Structure formats: structure tokens, C-alpha cells
Amino acid sequence: MTQHLLEVQGLETEFARGGGSVKAVAGVDFHIQKGEVLGLVGESGCGKSVTSLSIMRLLKDTPGKISAGSVRFEGTDLVKLPEKEMRRIRGNDLAMIFQEPMTSLNPVLRIGLQLAEPIMMHLGYGRKKAREHAIHMLRLVGIPRAEELVDDYPHQLSGGMRQRVMIAMAMSCHPKLLIADEPTTALDVTIQAQILDLMKSLKEEQDMGMLLITHDLGVVAELCDRVVVMYAGRVVEEASVHELFANPRHPYTRGLIHSVPKLRQKVRRLESIKGNVPDLSQMPHGCKFAPRCEFVMEQCLAEEPRLLPVEGLEERKSRCWLTQQENAEGGESA
């Protein structure tokens, strides 16, 4: 078996809450291959950001901690790595960009210094060489007047420019895997397209894997090779991007796809999935999606289905009793 770039297995992350603890991530499995873009999709609060922070081990200063599972990056289990070695990987082979470009840069430090920090740290460059590299990176992400902008402060830049700076920063040490947590959510639609194009071209140039966290299916269609859909801290469906849109298996995924408004269709009301994501401390007993599911059966309330392969398809999984029924029927008829 070939080694995946990133392999997450049985990852669980707990948050201390009111004396007890709740699982924000409850046993997540997925993998990313070299040069592949995996989309991690789901509503707010489904645990996708916590998953990414767990991979980066950036849960410090949150009440959360990884309680089970492994995160293998090029074969090394990051969960077990001492902090000192983890630090050598962060910002180096494994980089991350965040949702909020407006607040993710330090307001009192010049752009140049913030860019140079990881370069000096991981690539061992001196001050001057790091600055040159920083300017080079800024040019690479399409920032005009890069040699002047390195001496600016974040508040002098627009949101789109700041996100470009964040991308330049993340890419500066040529990471093998980039985790992008809703990189375009806070930006204008026109800027979103620019940033997506930029990420696409950079990814191809550098042959880098990417974990793209988003709730925007448009972004998924634009960038991803494969998609993992999360609900209530669990993976509910896994598919190639084509399969996902053509033939979604899990009712939740169908709901997500249907809730995207279509241009040609005239509708009075926008489609939505009824109900809300359940509170982490009050999870339903069986399938976590059952209370909102239109196909709910008795079995769904009694027992949680497992994430099982969809018959006959590679890297195609669904966590639904319906899929398992279909699998069984498919098996009988064959």
C-alpha cells in the first residue's frame, strides 16, 4: 500500500464543557494523497475547523484536546510528536491559512517581518535573504509593488490583499500540505474567485496537497478532487467531486446540494435542511442526522450506521442505513 501524504484515523477531539466533556470531532477518518485537493464540507459547528486545528495541533488556548486517533503525516504520527518537533513541521511542511484575513495578521508588526519569521525559522535564512524571499513570495501571490508593501502594516491592506499575504506566508517554506480553513468566506465574491484561482495555480506549480475546509459547494466544485462531508463531528460521506455532485448518497449531502440556489430554476423559497445541527452535549442516540432526515426509519433512531464503502466504487463511502440496504440489494441481485 502506498503511503498517503496525510492519513487521519479515528481522530477524536474533546472539549471540556461544564464539568464534563463533549466530542467536537468523534472518530474522523480520511486521507490525502500527494498533490491532491480534499474538500472537507459541512455546516458551521460540524467539527471541520476543529479537525484542522487538531491536525496542526493548535488547540492550545482552547479547552480542547485530542483524545483518540492518529494523524499520520508522511508516516509520522503528529498526535504523538513532541511539541518541539511539531513546531518544526508547522509552517514548514504543513502550513495553514485561516478564515479571517482581517484579524489573522498581527496589527503592530510590519508585513515583511511577519512573512520573514517562518522563512528565517524553517529555511534558516538571514534577515536580508528572508526579506528578499518574502518579496518574492508576495510577487508570486500577485501583489503589486511588493518591495514597498513589505514595509506596510496590515491595516493598510484590503481584505483580499491580506489573504494573499496569508497565502504567501503559508507557501513561503514550500509546504507539502496546505490546510485552508474557509480561505474565501470573509471575502467579496470577485476577490473570492481571484483567491481561488491563485490557490489553484500555486497548488499545481508546487505539487502540494491541500485540505480545503469550506461550506461553499461552489468552492468545492472549483478546486477539489475528492470530498469528505462532515456532520456532527463525523464523516457521513466520501466521494470524488464528480460522484458527489452527480450521485450524492447520504441524505445530508443531498440536502446540502439542494440548498444551493440554481440560476435557471424559479423557486419561491430557497431550499434548506430543516432543523439545526444538534448540540454536542445532546446528541441523538442513533444516526446523528436522523432528527432532520426525511427518510428516517426506525433503525436510524436505534443504532448509528457505520461509514461503509458504497458497493463497487473506490474511495466512496457513506454513513447511512439506506446505503447499506442498497449495498445488500445490490449484492443479492448480482
Added chain:
Amino acid sequence: MGRYALQRLLGVIPLLFVVSVLVFMFLHLIPGDPARLIAGQDATLEEIMGIRQQLGLDLPLWKQYVHYMSNLLSGDLGNSIQSGLAVTDMLMSRVMPTLWLTFLSMAWALLIGLLIGVVSAVYRNRWPDYVGTLAAISGMSVPGFWLGLVLIQIFSVELGWFPTGGVDTWKSYILPSITLGMGIMSMLARYSRSSMLETLREDYIRTGRAKGMREYVVIGRHALRNSLIQVVTVAGLQFGFLLGGSVMVETVFSIPGLGRLLVDSILFRDYTVIQALLLIFATQFILINLIVDLLYGVLNPKIRYSS
């Protein structure tokens, strides 16, 4: 930055003008005739008239102000009613002990207060935080005059390490500065803790960690500078209160400073000296606020560039 600093400096001028008017009016705001008050109860009318003329109180108010200002600008603050000495000379001999005392108190209070605050925030809800909190709350609760007396009793009387008062050696300043700085240190410790905790939750701190920065770089370079912006405000305000505190500390430790001079001149109703001290304290407040404003500019590029 230059423009910002200039703006702040120019902004001080009208403030100083208002202060000078208020201080000038001080003599006229005292109930009754100041000349009569100064002369005493059994003074003759001639004596009173003499004092009135000597102080220029018989001139129209605006003329008196012009007179007062021109004297002030040439460094003449009049003569002490009690001793007849030039007030300027009296102040000159008293200003250094007070300056040293306030400076030393502020310096150690800032240093230790910040240190306790940062350590408490970084080790939140663990033992260093509890120790820091305990130290800060004790420091805040202890009244200055009591602390001063206890310190004298232990370190001067029992152990004999420091003199009980006066300003003969550098050692004389140690106990008074501890006494004067204690409250501010505690305040700064609490304040920098909460400000640091707030900063540590910011997105850019996470960015710093995601870049693989060492924790001390994240805290020292990324968090501390941002939380200092808030701490500077409190420190500036507290500095003003130091002046009030110095009156008490100078009395307890018999330090011949401005605070003691104020107490003495109030006791003797030495109005010209009180007037001069009011001017000095008010100006000092304004200067400290100016310094705080300039520090904002140094710490926060947003302020520096938006002006």
C-alpha cells in the same frame, strides 16, 4: 510619526493655558480677601493694603494675569508668604527627591507588574497564576501608610538595612519606592494579565503558532506588544495617582520632596507656594498624558498612520 507627535504637542498648548488661568484664579477663589487672610487677623488696614499692592491685587484681573504669566514665563513664581524665599528656589531644591521617588516606584511597578501579569496569563489557572493573583490582590489591599511603617519597622529598625527616612543615600529611596509602587504594581499586574489573556485569544496569535514560532516569540513579540497598548493607558493614569501617593509616602519617610512641601504649605496657608505646586502637579499630569499619547503612536501603527 512626526506629524502625529507634532499634533499631540500642539494639543497640549490650550490645555496648559486653561491650567494657568485656573491656577491664577486660585488666589481669587479663596473665600474672602486673600490679602486679609495672608496678613492675619490683627493686621492693620495699612498692612493689608501693602500686601494687596505687593501681590498686585489692586490691578484689574486681566492685568494681574498678564503680570502673573510674564513672571511665570521668566521663572518667577513669587515669594513664599511664610518664609519670604523665592518659590522657584524652594521648588528646585525639593523637586529631585520627588522625581526620583516617582520614577523608581513607577519603574519597578511596571517591570514587576508586567512580569506577573504576563506569567499569570500564560500559566492561566495554574499555580504561577494563583501566586501572581495573590501577590497582586495583597498589594492592592495594603494601605500605603501601613506598608511604609511596617517596612520601616522590619528593614530599618530591626534589620538596620535601610535608613528610616531622609534622602542621604540611594538606599533611602528603596523602602519609599516599594511603598509607593506597590498599589500600581498590583493594578498593572491585574490589568496586564487580563489584557494579555485577551490578546492570546486573537487570531494572529494562532497564526504565529501555525507558522511554527517558538512560544516565547509568540508571547514576547506577537502578544506582549499588542497588550501593552492597553496597559500603557492604565500606567499613565496610575502615574498621576503616584503624585498624590507621594504626599503620604514623603511624610512617612520624611523625604524633603514636593509632597511634603505641599503638606507644609497647606498647614501654613502659604498660598503662593500652594499655587506654584498646583501648577506643577497639573503640568505633570498633562505631560504624562502626552507621553502616553506618544507611546500609543509608537506601539500602534494604526494611530500613527491615521493622523
